[in-house]
Amino acid sequence: MNNDLYAVVGHPISHSKSPRIHSLFAQQTGQAVEYTAIQAPLEDFAGTVRDFFQRGGKGLNVTVPFKEQAWQLAEVRTDRAEKAGAVNTLYRDNQGRLTADNTDGCGLVRDLTSNHGIRLNGARVLVLGAGGAVRGVLGPILEQQPASVTIANRTVAKAQALAELFAPAASGVDINAVGFEQPDQPYDLIINGTSASLQGDLPPLSPTVIGSKTVIYDMMYSLQTTTFNQWALDNGAGRVFDGVGMLVEQAAESFRLWRGVRPETAPVTEQLRND
Numbered sequence: 001m002n003n004d005l006y007a008v009v010g011h012p013i014s015h016s017k018s019p020r021i022h023s024l025f026a027q028q029t030g031q032a033v034e035y036t037a038i039q040a041p042l043e044d045f046a047g048t049v050r051d052f053f054q055r056g057g058k059g060l061n062v063t064v065p066f067k068e069q070a071w072q073l074a075e076v077r078t079d080r081a082e083k084a085g086a087v088n089t090l091y092r093d094n095q096g097r098l099t100a101d102n103t104d105g106c107g108l109v110r111d112l113t114s115n116h117g118i119r120l121n122g123a124r125v126l127v128l129g130a131g132g133a134v135r136g137v138l139g140p141i142l143e144q145q146p147a148s149v150t151i152a153n154r155t156v157a158k159a160q161a162l163a164e165l166f167a168p169a170a171s172g173v174d175i176n177a178v179g180f181e182q183p184d185q186p187y188d189l190i191i192n193g194t195s196a197s198l199q200g201d202l203p204p205l206s207p208t209v210i211g212s213k214t215v216i217y218d219m220m221y222s223l224q225t226t227t228f229n230q231w232a233l234d235n236g237a238g239r240v241f242d243g244v245g246m247l248v249e250q251a252a253e254s255f256r257l258w259r260g261v262r263p264e265t266a267p268v269t270e271q272l273r274n275d
C-alpha cells in the first residue's frame, strides 16, 4: 500500500524542519505517511495547492510567506483559523472542501503550559510584535485568561489594530497596545514574536521589564541561544525558551487533525536538538 502524501509549502523551504518532524511522528505512531517539502513559486501558491490535492495529497502545512493566502484560499475555516487571519494547515474535509486550521497558537500555549509548566491564567503578558506570527497566537493566549496582554510594536498602529481586533474575544482580559519604549515594569511572561533577530536586531525594550521571575519565550528557533534570549539572560532573566517546542507542538496538532492520532512530542523535540 502506498503511503498517504503530505507536504509543507513555503518559499524558501529548504530550511524547514517539518519533513523531519513529521517523519519522526510517522515512525513513532506507525502511520503510513510520506511528508515532503514543496517550494511554491511566489506568484502561484494557489496552483501549487491545487496540483498537490489533484495528485491525491492528503494535507499541507503552509509557511512563510503564504499563510494569509492559504486563509483566503480555504473554503472552510475553523474558528481559531478565522480569527488568526492566517493558516498553517490545509486538508479536505469529508465533503471534499478545502479546510484550513491554524495550529500555531495552540502549539505555543501547549509548549508553555504542558511542557514548561508556565501558568498563563492570571499572568501579566507582554507580547512583542504585531505581524502575522503574533496574530496567529493571540486567540489561544487570550483563551487561557491571562490578567493582561500588552502588545508592543515598533509600528504602534499595528499593535493597536490587533488589540482592537482581539478585544471582543478578550472577555475580561485587559488587552492594550504600546510602543517598545513604554513598558517598564516586570512582566510574568514576555513573548517575542518579532522578526527583528532575523536582521540581528533587538526590540528597544527597557531591561526593567525583566524581573527575577519573568519567563521569556522567543518564538524564533535556532540552534544557539537566540539574540533576544541572550539579551534577556544578560539582563537577569531566569528562564528562557526558544520556539522549538512550539514548532513541534504545532506539527503534532496538524498530525492529529490529519491522522486522528497525537504523537508524543518530547522525544521529537529532543531529537531535533540533537540532529
Ligand code: ATR
Pocket (backbone or CB within 6 Å): 128, 129, 130, 131, 132, 133, 134, 153, 154, 155, 156, 158, 193, 194, 195, 196, 199, 201, 202, 203, 204
Ligand atoms: P511575521 O509573519 O514573522 O510576523 P511580519 O508580519 O512581517 O512577519 O511581522 C514582523 C514583525 O516583526 C512586526 O511586528 C515588525 O514590526 P513592524 O510592524 O513595526 O514592521 C517586527 N519587526 C521586524 N523587524 C524589526 C526590527 N528590526 N525591530 C523591531 N521590530 C521588528
